Amino acid sequence: MKPAGRLAAAIEILEAIDATDRPADRVLDRYVRDRRYIGGGDRSAIAGRVWGVFRRRARLDWWIKKAGKGIGRDARGRVLADLVLHDRQDVAGIAEMFDGSRHAPAILAKSESEALRRIVGGEFDSPDMPDAVRAECPPWLWPHMEARFGAEVGPAVAALGQEAPFDLRVNPLAGMSREAVIAALAAEQVPAVPTALSPFGLRLDRRRPVDAMAPFKSGAIEVQDEGSQLAALLVGAGPGMLVVDYCAGAGGKALALAAGMENKGRLVLFDVSKGRLDRAAVRLRRAGIHNAERKVLAEGDKSVKRMAGKADRVLVDAPCSGTGTWRRNPDAKWRYGEQDLAELTKTQRSILERAASLVKPGGRVIYVTCSVLRAENEDVVEGFLADSDRFSVLPVAGVWAQSIGETGCPATGPYLTLSPHREGTDGFFVAVLERAAQP
């Protein structure tokens, strides 16, 4: 494909993402799959532009507004502004590509070239930009970010906008040590180093397809961010326990819980999505896990009630805004509004209450989100605790010492909050709540 064709494809994909609720990566995958003429190099150039425009969108929109009439804050306007401000292309060069020929973007209008000329040479990170724009944060979320990060808000939000590293978790059930996996990967020319905090984590130099790697095929590794590994370890799942993963999804954390249980005891995966639980089944099998069962949660289902007061550990990996995973999903931040957040927090509270009802005296419910917002984290947990006389917070440093190790816990307060600018992980929140031993 010529550069013009790649740009036309990026514009079409950005338009398609704007027009749907489907995850952006799936829209891109489908677009590429439907066009056999798109090769590997084309795909990575197109994807680079699409994700780049999402990562730079607030600043591009600020510049587009400055350019005045002529280009819009839409897919085409953003790609045009990106070429001028990020790629430093001149308008004549852009006009050569936007010539309206087959596979090229529509011809560059006079009004567009005039608008682009007004911003040519502009400093992309202009000192005149509001802080929220410079940090690529939707304006309504900025006060929430300030409440979380205080004086560190700028670097913290900027770090959420960078590309994420690529982490793997070593599965001890497969019988290979972390060092043995590093050696096996090195034999396949895949350099990996141990992660700083998770004792089971490996960090690769970049995102790579794992399916063909021998340790993946044998179940010795899974793709999982280090933050997610730490959250799962803080559940403290052990052999012989009844452990419930209440929002198990495709089983990322369930796999880590199962490893802690050494195939002894009972691991129950709940979720409202059958599709996700089906994906979990495949992963559980590959990892050699035999003590897990899956159950789709449905209205009026008795399975949750039957388990009331019996579980040693219940993990609530709650559906959330995903602000902690912006590095991986750069479109996500533009898809949520304030109203969505209000609805989410109500759902989170009700899930936490239902899940906590399964915990036995002396057992624990572990509330986790991949969001950095207090509204979804401390506020949900503290609202729950205020109405409960059974549960109290277990300060996370003590739990870390028991389940991860004596050193390394970054938490200073009752909860664990992880952030890419400090710990180099996705943003996460973990609260460990214990039910009093006496009913």
Ligand SMILES: C[S@@+](CC[C@H](N)C(=O)[O-])C[C@H]1O[C@@H](n2cnc3c(N)ncnc32)[C@H](O)[C@@H]1O
């Ligand atoms: C953050 S994801 C879970 C990710 C998963 N634990 C992992 O580590 O791969 C949240 C999950 O909550 C599920 N969910 C949404 N509403 C729910 C509800 N009311 N009860 C239980 N699960 C729910 C979603 O289907 C989604 O799979």
